[in-house]
Amino acid sequence: MTIAPEEALSLVDSAEAPHSRLHRFVYGSAAASRRDPVPVATALFIAVAGTALVVGLNGQYFGTVVGFALAYSIVAIGMVVQLGYAKQLAFSQTVFMGVGAYGTGILETKYNFDTAETVVCVLLIGFVSSLVIGSIVTRAPGLALALATLLLPLFVSTYLGNSNYFGSFTGILNINPLWGTISNYNNAMTQTSVIAVLFLAIVTFAALRVMRSGVGLQLMAMSEDERLAAGLGTSLRQRRLEVFVFGSVVATLGGIVLASAQGDATYFLVAESAQITLLIILFVPGRKNVLAVIGGAILVEYLSTSSDFMSTNLATFEAIVLVVILLIEPNGFVALVARIYRFGYSKLRPPKSGAPAPYEEVTE
């Protein structure tokens, strides 16, 4: 998508317009929403296709692939905004997955909250904790943020593994599904997966709205050159905090889905290995493309249980694919496919003589 500099500036300016931010976030400006049906269309596609898929599976793969794939998809979409788009070097997503999973487990098993109350309360806890942690960690410059957030999963998983309150090594068991009772396992898992698909659609809508708005342009400017973004009037600290909170709350939601689908919360989901899986899911398919990371999450989780050989050697294959993809096209597999398509298209359909030159050539 090519955007003229004047249009980019006007969109950046419009991000600071005085009317309600929430209203603009949900509906967009009237003109923008007419021009950009992508967020709603993508969310609807995910909701319909995802629901059809989980209903069609009829209980197959529910204990393993589906729960992890949906949870990791949700978390990875938050990472698309945070790491892929805004290039915020934060590696704390598994910690907030832990907030979601352990929060769900504790509220349901120790305080007898019902599912709806639990989801609302845990999301609030995730929001407040990410606001508090984010207001501290986003002050750290560049690699310091990466270092600090690399340490977070390390000490949180160590603490969870040692704490009796959090169930030490076994974690918290007997967590309820999002919908239904565990006595009718297939029904409960199907219904839980449908709810998770709806969460996924909502998160996708929110991520696309952010990325395709004036705020998204500000984030893009920040990721390329922070001084330039500050010069354009972007509040760097506010935007950094917003991105951190967005990614963290989405990760909390992923943790809720995972705990509800698996029926337990263990410290493994906070450990570095889970963070590595998330990074693979983000970077191999395409770190800026929400549909690609959903596909990546499904594929990785399917392969991890498809055969003994594959599950044993999956990390090796992932590593080789990661390096090759990054070497050829740092924006991931989807960008590579798009590049090949453009190359083939330009070879098959040379531009007509006398046709006006593309905009970018004129400006350059």
Next chain:
Amino acid sequence: MSKFMNLIAAGLASGATYGVFGACLTIWFRVCNVLNLAVGDFAMLGGLGTAVLIQVHGVPLGWAIVLDLFGVGLLAYIFDRLVLHFAFDRGRSEHGIVSVFFYTFGLSLAIEGGALLLFGSDLRAAPTLWSGQALHILDFNIERPAVLVIALAIVSGTALWLYLRFTVSGRAASACGESLIGARIAGIDSAKFRRWIFIMTAVLAALFGVLESPIIGFTVQTGPTISLLGVVAAGFAGFRRPGKAVVVGLLIGLAEALIQGYVSISNGDVILYGALFSVIIFRPSVLGLSALA
């Protein structure tokens, strides 16, 4: 007093681990502004590779170490030629987040997977190079392999500091990290420095693995775990100063041992990581990272 001194000895031994990895990370980052996240995996290859050559294939100790170090160096060379060369010398890479972390992150995962196939998932240890009873010095006891590990950390940190500070080659290597184009205009072959320092740090880490594995025993998953605090030690040295990274690594090891000895064994690591996290967040200036932000 005896307990305190023994904790100091244990802390220095574990701190040497973080120090050596920190030094390896800083010197390579200084040359090409890339974090070598596979450094712990090279150490794992050193320890496990030597152990397997001796225990499974019956190779004598000296030859096993030589073969293992040669293999690790060769692996580093091949990775540089196949990946880093295309990523950095041919302009195929997007610099920034991808180049800083993810090429060596991929290497780390690949080494771990390959090692699982070659060595299995058992705990193994290379034979110690200095066997015998623990040394009794003043009021504390220290295992002989631990003395070798601490000595390697101090010697390698000092040698790397001297190399960067007092040799023309070291200054040329630093220039590559400061300004790649400037270095090339001055006739410095940045690719050569990147390649040889990558190989040298890989071999150093593998040698460290040979010395360390008799103390703690290695599995294929040991690498990333023990190298993470090396990354932190390197961070406190601004990713630029290998000598300081060794000192910081030793201090982190001492803090870890004293906290576990006097405060809580089970939560010692939690307190240590929390303290390091707090320092990074509230005093980021100690990292010296402002120029890299």
